[in-house]
Amino acid sequence: MKKLKYILTVFFTLAVALSSTLQVQGQNRQKLENEKVKLEKEIASMNAILNETKKKNKMSATELQIIRKKVEQRQQLVNNITTQVNMLNSQIQTTQQSIGESYRNLEVMKQNYAQMLRYAQKNKSSADRLLFIFSAKDYHEAYQRYMFFRKFGQMQRQQMAMIQHKTQELSNMTQDLLDKKKSQSTLLKQEQAHAATLQKEKQQQEKVVRDIKSKEKQIAQQIQQAQAKKKKLQQQINALINAEVKKQQQIAAKQKAANNKTAAKTNTSNASNTKQQPAKEQYAMSATAKEVEISKGFEGNKGRLPWPVDKGVIVSGFGKHEHPDVKGTEIENLGIDIRTTKGSAVKSVFEGVVCVACNGPNGKKLVIIRHGDYMTVYTNMESVCVSDGTKVTMGQKIGTISTNENGQSEMNFQVRKGVKCQNPVLWLRR
Numbered sequence: 001m002k003k004l005k006y007i008l009t010v011f012f013t014l015a016v017a018l019s020s021t022l023q024v025q026g027q028n029r030q031k032l033e034n035e036k037v038k039l040e041k042e043i044a045s046m047n048a049i050l051n052e053t054k055k056k057n058k059m060s061a062t063e064l065q066i067i068r069k070k071v072e073q074r075q076q077l078v079n080n081i082t083t084q085v086n087m088l089n090s091q092i093q094t095t096q097q098s099i100g101e102s103y104r105n106l107e108v109m110k111q112n113y114a115q116m117l118r119y120a121q122k123n124k125s126s127a128d129r130l131l132f133i134f135s136a137k138d139y140h141e142a143y144q145r146y147m148f149f150r151k152f153g154q155m156q157r158q159q160m161a162m163i164q165h166k167t168q169e170l171s172n173m174t175q176d177l178l179d180k181k182k183s184q185s186t187l188l189k190q191e192q193a194h195a196a197t198l199q200k201e202k203q204q205q206e207k208v209v210r211d212i213k214s215k216e217k218q219i220a221q222q223i224q225q226a227q228a229k230k231k232k233l234q235q236q237i238n239a240l241i242n243a244e245v246k247k248q249q250q251i252a253a254k255q256k257a258a259n260n261k262t263a264a265k266t267n268t269s270n271a272s273n274t275k276q277q278p279a280k281e282q283y284a285m286s287a288t289a290k291e292v293e294i295s296k297g298f299e300g301n302k303g304r305l306p307w308p309v310d311k312g313v314i315v316s317g318f319g320k321h322e323h324p325d326v327k328g329t330e331i332e333n334l335g336i337d338i339r340t341t342k343g344s345a346v347k348s349v350f351e352g353v354v355c356v357a358c359n360g361p362n363g364k365k366l367v368i369i370r371h372g373d374y375m376t377v378y379t380n381m382e383s384v385c386v387s388d389g390t391k392v393t394m395g396q397k398i399g400t401i402s403t404n405e406n407g408q409s410e411m412n413f414q415v416r417k418g419v420k421c422q423n424p425v426l427w428l429r430r
Contacts, residue, residue: 045311248285255287295372335414377414
């Protein structure tokens with residue numbers, strides 16, 4: 001009986017350890033699978049964007065940046081699948097070892113159960129049991145013999161139930177092993193397919209790099225021309241934002257002065273006894289409690305704001321930086337340039353009020369939305385469906401992106417706190 005209890009203890013310990021290990025591995029695998037799905041969606045979006053310029057046979061330095069990002073994402077995807085395959089290999093080996101150990105323990109349990117049955121068969125007569133009990137030396141020994149038969153019967157039933165339960169558990173483990181092998185086979189095929197695609201994309205990247213190098217001077221001139229146009233647009237945006245900031249600060253200052261005057265009249269006795277320190281105003285453009293709430297809400301969503309377009313790739317980052325492919329060419333960006341697909345809807349990233357909806361110097365529409373003390377800027381739209389004073393909600397469509405003759409659909413997106421520029425990448429959902 002001691003041997004049987006030891007086997008059961010070992011069996012349960014292995015089962016609990018295996019269950020805990022598989023649960024942790026399952027969580028890690030799910031995290032990898034979620035990352036894999038995200039990477040696949042991002043790559044699909046970049047392919048959709050690149051296909052529009054391929055139709056026009058216009059592959060520029062901007063397209064090269066998208067191809068680079070796609071190669072990076074594809075490499076991450078291959079690495080992700082490789083990690084999943086290795087994890088499955090480990091899980092399969094662990095499950096196989098556990099199944100083998102479980103089968104061996106189950107056989108021992110069956111052998112012990114058979115011994116029980118043989119013993120019960122020899123002592124199946126009630127008369128034999130009674131004779132054995134009453135032949136005891138005293139009452140205490142008779143009681144022990146009685147309890148032995150009773151516990152023996154209980155152990156038989158428990159052992160049988162345990163064998164049935166473990167048999168079903170082993171069947172489930174075997175099926176789980178088959179499912180893992182099937183998943184492994186599927187992932188291996190995906191890994192091979194993505195690895196082959198990755199090589200083709202790297203070759204495409206090298207070809208575009210060679211083409212750009214051969215036309216470096218021409219492309220440098222095009223970039224300078226584009227920068228000059230952006231500078232005019234930026235001057236207009238800065239002027240509009242400066243005017244809006246000044247206007248809203250004056251409104252907020254008047255409102256706060258009125259509020260302070262009212263408060264002073266109702267608290268003259270307290271004000272005479274207590275010296276009030278002027279509070280540092282965090283939200284200089286928020287005249288009402290609702291606007292302060294919106295400012296706080298905008299700040300609270302830093303890193304979680306939705307993108308202004310459903311599908312997009314950042315092709316030019318925030319701040320001053322040298323062009324990655326054309327040496328000696330510097331780019332200044334007060335926001336980020338996002339390439340998207342033709343006809344894409346442009347959406348507000350947070351609730352607010354449209355303070356400006358007008359034409360830019362290039363004839364395309366631009367919209368500035370105020371979110372309390374914050375503002376967001378959306379440019380290069382073919383059409384807009386909002387006007388000055390329109391209240392918007394998070395994710396509401398405000399216009400449609402414009403597409404140029406080369407099939408490029410690109411917008412500049414900016415985030416400001418007052419007049420101060422913010423890096424939009426830090427605000428958008430990653």
